[in-house]
Amino acid sequence: MFDIEKSLGFLLAKVHQRGYALFKEELDRYNLTPQQFSLLAFLWQEDTLSQAELAHKTQIDRTTIGGLIDRLEKEQLAERLPHPDDRRAYQICLTDKGKGLEQELCAIARTVTDRFVARLSAAEHETLRTLLEKLRD
Amino acid sequence: MFDIEKSLGFLLAKVHQRGYALFKEELDRYNLTPQQFSLLAFLWQEDTLSQAELAHKTQIDRTTIGGLIDRLEKEQLAERLPHPDDRRAYQICLTDKGKGLEQELCAIARTVTDRFVARLSAAEHETLRTLLEKLRD
């Protein structure tokens, strides 16, 4: 009646699960998770964002962002500075250690992605990316 | 250096997140989650599996399965019966209520999927499914 194994939602969940596990395994020795990496990746592009701005950009819930930043602070990769214009907000900034990991972690991300999509041709990979972009938001 | 917004892993996470939220919204009035639905979907196909067998089939961690079944039991959709051949294990069975929801919930799943992929043509939907199947496992 409903073939869950072939349904898009289930497949999406399982493929995501596999990619997540692959990446997490590589990040483990940095005490980082894929979500923490993604937050770092946005901060490498643009530092000094508030938590709300980060939540918006990353599409991560603002209460979840709080915990992620707690853990990045614990690893001394980021810090909360008072926001100069808004006493309710923080400015989230990378530490030197956080900035210094960019090359190393991005190289890992690329390697993991290559391994993850090894069964796809370059064209298929690009098709998949395009289709996923259509489904975002 | 690393465009996280265009990376496959990030896109996969965000598309999954959107589909999950759409489905969850519809399941809310049944007090169910998409994961609980997927467990039900496997049980509609084959009842009386042990937790370990369910974990294997659904690719959900065995400790997570335990909690999912707790909550299906609380909703009186499934129950743990003693396994006839193995005193360590349970036989997980659907209740009549659990069996009775099949048509209704599958209809919702199909409707949500249609809404989710509305921006794709039928051919694109099928391409996406095929590519995801290649990336599973």
Add this chain to the structure above:
DNA sequence: TGGGTATTGACAGTATGCTGATTATAAGTA
């Protein structure tokens, strides 16, 4: 200026998803 409304981040509560340890039971082997 004053008052209503919106926003920022914190906290509590719930549901996944996983690791590692533990208990009970099965199964295989000497």
Add this chain to the structure above:
DNA sequence: TACTTATAATCAGCATACTGTCAATACCCA
């Protein structure tokens, strides 16, 4: 049979993800 190893489920602990609530602060409008 006795010993060892493997398996089924549970529990504790941690990291997401989200809901709803709250206090502090900002903003907007009359």
